[in-house]
Amino acid sequence: MSQNVSFYRCPVCGNIIGLIEGNAEHIMCCGKPMEKMVANSTDAAQEKHVPYVERVEDELLVRVGEVEHPMEKDHYIEWIAQVSENRTTRVRLYPEQSTETRFPYIPGSTIYAYCNKHGLWMKEV
Numbered sequence: 001m002s003q004n005v006s007f008y009r010c011p012v013c014g015n016i017i018g019l020i021e022g023n024a025e026h027i028m029c030c031g032k033p034m035e036k037m038v039a040n041s042t043d044a045a046q047e048k049h050v051p052y053v054e055r056v057e058d059e060l061l062v063r064v065g066e067v068e069h070p071m072e073k074d075h076y077i078e079w080i081a082q083v084s085e086n087r088t089t090r091v092r093l094y095p096e097q098s099t100e101t102r103f104p105y106i107p108g109s110t111i112y113a114y115c116n117k118h119g120l121w122m123k124e125v
């Protein structure tokens with residue numbers, strides 16, 4: 001399914017942008033092109049980063065991961081997003097919080113989670 005947003009990161013300062021439409025080829029940060037983040041490509045524990053998704057009636061109960069990811073000051077899940085064909089919802093998280101988040105149940109949507117140390121992760125619904 002075509003998705004309406006992709007995520008880019010500056011290799012120098014770590015700025016992150018969500019591209020709504022078009023291509024990021026000419027978008028620069030710190031004098032360098034932004035790099036497209038490829039989900040699930042970091043060498044880190046899958047079970048702590050791949051979002052765990054459970055359907056509860058018309059909602060999705062989401063947690064990051066099967067073994068909950070740490071939510072410490074210097075290592076935590078910064079945000080979780082649900083991206084579908086016509087909608088993007090992003091929830092900002094903070095240290096000490098739980099990663100548990102609810103979204104509407106949208107078949108074909110993708111749940112993304114961003115770890116400040118281990119990058120972008122995703123799970124298809």
Ligand SMILES: [Fe+2]
Pocket residue numbers: 044049069075076115116117118
């Ligand atoms: Fe992590």
